Amino acid sequence: MRSQVQEMTRRALAGLALAALFLPGAANASFLSGEALDTAANVLAWFVLIVMPFAAIGAFLYVHVLPEVIAERNNHPQKHAIKVLCILSLFFGGMLWPFAWLWAYTRPTLHRAVYGTERHDDYYLDMDAKARAGSLTEGELAQLRLELAGMAAKGPLSPGMKQLAADLDANALAARAVAAASEGSK
Numbered sequence: 309m310r311s312q313v314q315e316m317t318r319r320a321l322a323g324l325a326l327a328a329l330f331l332p333g334a335a336n337a338s339f340l341s342g343e344a345l346d347t348a349a350n351v352l353a354w355f356v357l358i359v360m361p362f363a364a365i366g367a368f369l370y371v372h373v374l375p376e377v378i379a380e381r382n383n384h385p386q387k388h389a390i391k392v393l394c395i396l397s398l399f400f401g402g403m404l405w406p407f408a409w410l411w412a413y414t415r416p417t418l419h420r421a422v423y424g425t426e427r428h429d430d431y432y433l434d435m436d437a438k439a440r441a442g443s444l445t446e447g448e449l450a451q452l453r454l455e456l457a458g459m460a461a462k463g464p465l466s467p468g469m470k471q472l473a474a475d476l477d478a479n480a481l482a483a484r485a486v487a488a489a490s491e492g493s494k
Contacts, residue, residue, distance in 0.1 A: 376412070378413065384427075456469060456473045
């Protein structure tokens with residue numbers, strides 16, 4: 309019985325091998341044929357020759373600008389230096405790009421130790437504009453005053469920061485005076 313099963317299996321495999329021998333004659337390499345195949349090949353070739361290089365260059369540039377965008381979004385104090393490193397990376401074939409990427413994501417602890425802040429001056433000027441518009445809460449204003457006081461303790465403030473600190477102090481005094489006047493009228 310076992311030998312009959314083996315014999316039938318051997319014959320079935322031989323039949324499948326013989327059938328497979330005749331199948332490649334009916335197979336097509338593409339679902340297109342003739343003129344349609346030539347047209348599709350031409351369109352694909354032009355796409356690869358014209359569109360793909362521009363897409364590759366665009367992707368290369370976008371990837372090299374990402375550290376600058378990240379530094380800008382995080383108000384990194386050395387965002388201008390990161391931007392320069394990104395530009396230099398373009399000229400050196402991308403070899404400096406990993407350094408710019410790492411630098412954009414690092415916390416500037418030494419900058420905080422020296423200057424008292426981990427943010428670029430532009431952040432504080434934006435906060436000044438928000439404070440003038442009245443869109444900051446009292447807690448955010450207090451935090452801003454605290455950060456500016458910490459920066460002033462580490463060293464002299466830039467003229468813009470001095471003006472911001474003076475404006476915040478004047479606004480705080482005015483708010484206290486308004487609060488005292490409203491308490492006195494009750």
